[in-house]
Amino acid sequence: MNATISAWAVPGIREVVPGDDLAALVGDALEADAHEHPEHTLRPGDVLVVTSKVVSKAEGRVISAADREDAISAETVRVVATRAYDGGLTRIVENRQGVVGAAAGVDASNAPDGVVLLLPEDPDASAGALRDAWSARFGVQLGVIVSDTLGRTWRIGQTDVAIGAAGVRVVDDLRGQTDASGKPLAVTQPAVGDELAALGDLVKGKASGCPIAVVRGASRLVTDDEAPFTTGRSLTRTGQGDMFRLGTDEGLAEGYRRGLAAGLALAAGAEPRWTVVIPFKGGDSAKSRFADAAGIDRRQLSLAFLTDTLRAVRCARSVDRVLVVTAEAGLGDVLGDLVDSVVPDPGMGLNGAVAAGVSAAHESWPGSFVAVLVGDLPALLADDLDDALRLAVDAAKGGHPYAFVPDHDGTGTTAVTAAPGAAVSARFGADSRLRHAEAGFRELAVPAGSTLRLDVDDASALNETRDRLGEATRDLVVERPGPTRPIDTMRGIR
Known part of the structure; x- marks a missing residue:
């Protein structure tokens, strides 16, 4: 990775509604931001981090809040754990996108009153469509990450992770190389896709209304190859590789x-x-x-x-x-x-x-x-x-x-x-x-x-x-x- 990494949120994006052309909407905001701040003009190797909520809204993944529990069940592939609390029940599940988290990703935050949002049907395909549209419009090679907020096992709080990706390696596979002391690296695989998603969230903020961030300085991870670890799905560890399959x-x-x-x-x-x-x-x-x-x-x-x-x-x-x-x-x-x-x-x-x-x-x-x-x-x-x-x-x-x-x-x-x-x-x-x-x-x-x-x-x-x-x-x-x-x-x- 380059010695310097910078990131900024993209302002000026209105509330997204079902049927919106998200690529065009964000593209206009990127151009306006670059006009105001020329240093923000997109360059080859930039990575755009897109909050999954706006992708879900544009794709019409919106349901009535009254149907939330049924939606969680419909989106669930496997129940990992359930825990009762004074106000109800928390379900940790694996959803159809391979993400393990609370409520199958069904969420009311940053959604209009009376509705909840489902995760995008195929976050990797969504990232790919956005990457193609923006690369064509701006004439540069870009990477795109679709991010969502998850809790972590054994850790307090939440952070953003990559649930979809296109044109960017989400794992820096260092196995077989050596560290600074010359010792072999046997298992080291930094989850750089999640790190980029978290960095994007730092500048976007949870309550700012800015759903897009640009990360600059990670160009070595941006690629056109359909190699291993270039999708958000490749970051999931489910099935026999999951050492914590149950609560x-x-x-x-x-x-x-x-x-x-x-x-x-x-x-x-x-x-x-x-x-x-x-x-x-x-x-x-x-x-x-x-x-x-x-x-x-x-x-x-x-x-x-x-x-x-x-x-x-x-x-x-x-x-x-x-x-x-x-x-x-x-x-x-x-x-x-x-x-x-x-x-x-x-x-x-x-x-x-x-x-x-x-x-x-x-x-x-x-x-x-x-x-x-x-x-x-x-x-x-x-x-x-x-x-x-x-x-x-x-x-x-x-x-x-x-x-x-x-x-x-x-x-x-x-x-x-x-x-x-x-x-x-x-x-x-x-x-x-x-x-x-x-x-x-x-x-x-x-x-x-x-x-x-x-x-x-x-x-x-x-x-x-x-x-x-x-x-x-x-x-x-x-x-x-x-x-x-x-x-x-x-x-x-x-």
Whole structure:
């Protein structure tokens, strides 16, 4: 970003009513402002921040205030939380635009008496139409942000955020770069669209009647490319990527419902049933620790490991269902009946993939115990898995809903388990055995020789387990007279 950023409100815009040509109305005000203040003449790279209220008014998104509650319901995709107060009820919901906030964005502020405003039908399309009209009229490349006011979790007050955008990157994706100290940036993604929206709100004000601001100095974010993070919708985090899908009361109620169903089944003597979740990272980056191993196709090796792991899981007597979490397109077709469901990887690392899989398992089978296994257990035996799952059930009955199995080295983790309804905040990664224990997971007394502890994560471990490997892995790597035969498809080795 440039060293200096400036912003100003655009005066002289009358009350907008349904049917108004907003682009022309604002364009006239921009010209008048530039005539009065030549330094305000639009330049390439300027960003116009437009309050969503005037977009809604121009587009006719106006209803009677008496219909407000029905409108909130109609605009709601998912209820996050409801809270009663002396004057009524607050609903935090996800609306059809993907925005999570109070009352689905239905608002009476800055609206005439007796009516309320809905958010624009498609804020990104609205921003795009305004950007096209203004760029053509003024002959410069511009960015446009449609903003709305939202509260923030764990923070007092409200701020403006970008709910629509066109011609401007709303996220400055710095992942893979380094900071000023040379340290790698792994998760840093400044939400510059929201920052621009908030800056615009500072100069517009809530009660000034100025719905438009111009921000100058952010030209490096202005673009004609339809790249990732150039829409307001791209700033929303919903679905499996949302770590706060429910409010506290709603989450407790859902956990109680799931746990009660499982508890009643156990009390009646029903055999505990399991859903197994396996996160899988394939492709060219798979099995990076085998990069120096001669004659090994790492992509094929990762698929072989997964296949042998799945075959063993499928033979376990207590397992009903198997889910794989992956970003690999078409993997479900490759694995066929070895899996019941493939869950999209949200792209938040291994523990994020685990959370997505466990959430999907709880959603579809709320009364099931859930086990998460690493996908590099090519020597796994079904009986060893059943033995460990029985220990996990005993731990749950003893008041420990979470448990884990350490790997053969005693520093990592090969499996974590959860009782029905218990969300898993897994700690896979370096020193995961210690990290799971510190997080309150119960360590299961699985024998050191159990194949559930035999994760194969490098060439040395592969050699050590060579005589115990499953068929798919053994067929790929054991004593071949020439280069390793690639597996073009896994269809023939189920």
